[in-house]
Amino acid sequence: MVDLTKRRLFTRQEVDKDSIRLPWLKDTESFIQGCTRCGDCSDACETNIIVKGDGGFPTIDFSRGECTFCYRCAEACPEQLFTAVEQRPWNAKANIQAGCLAHQQVECRSCGDMCEPMAIQFQLSAGRVAMPVISLEDCNGCGACVAVCPSTAILIEHQK
Ligand code: SF4
Ligand code: SF4
Ligand code: SF4
Structure with missing residues (x-):
């Protein structure tokens, strides 16, 4: 017979502690220990970006939209x-990866157009298309720039 208690502990230990879970978490460790995976946060999310991640724990999928910081979760x-x-x-x-079209000399400003805090500035240099540069001070990690990127080059990551 499967020992469900053991399976549960195993799952909690295996969970990826680096992925973006939910805003306003006290800390990842207490979240992993205390979350019952009931799904209430996901049901409450106004932009439907909370999905079941590894181990069934809630995680944010920015390809579905942005966090509006509504606090409903x-x-x-x-x-x-x-x-x-x-x-x-x-x-x-936000962290822009090498797949960004500007790296291939293709003009694109989709992410900048979506960024409400105007954290993405485009730097011009002679003979090259403008390169997006993120001001880490201004970026709030909302993820609005992720889904609009045509080359899926933007990741939202914990700032270490
Ligand atoms: S509401 Fe979300 S974070 Fe809270 S226990 Fe349920 S699944 Fe976990
Ligand atoms: S703060 Fe609002 S939009 Fe952001 S994850 Fe929570 S419920 Fe969703
Ligand atoms: S995560 Fe939000 S604030 Fe940060 S660069 Fe993207 S759109 Fe702007």
Whole structure:
């Protein structure tokens, strides 16, 4: 007979601690230990970006849309996993990869057009198309730039 307790512990240990889970989490460790995988946060999310990740734990899929920082996921959660709304939601930031069209001398400003805090500036240099550069100070990790990128070159990552 399968020992469900063991399977549960195993799953929690195996979970990827680096992936972007939810905004306002107290910390990843207590989240992994305390989340019951009930799905209430996912049901509450106004942009439907919370999906089941590894081990069935909620994770954010920015290819579906952006986080509006509405705090509904935190409010819906029956566990004590989140900080107060006044706190900074997370230290996630956008990171543009080498697949960006500008690296291939193709003009594109889709990400910049979507960025409300105007964290993406385009740097001009002679004879080259403008290159997007992210101001880490201004980027709030909302992920609005991810889905619009035609070459899926933008990742949202925890700032170490
Ligand atoms: S803050 Fe709102 S938009 Fe962002 S993940 Fe939570 S419910 Fe979704
Ligand atoms: S609502 Fe809370 S306990 Fe339920 S899946 Fe989301 S984070 Fe986990
Ligand atoms: S994650 Fe949001 S704030 Fe950051 S660069 Fe992308 S659109 Fe702008």
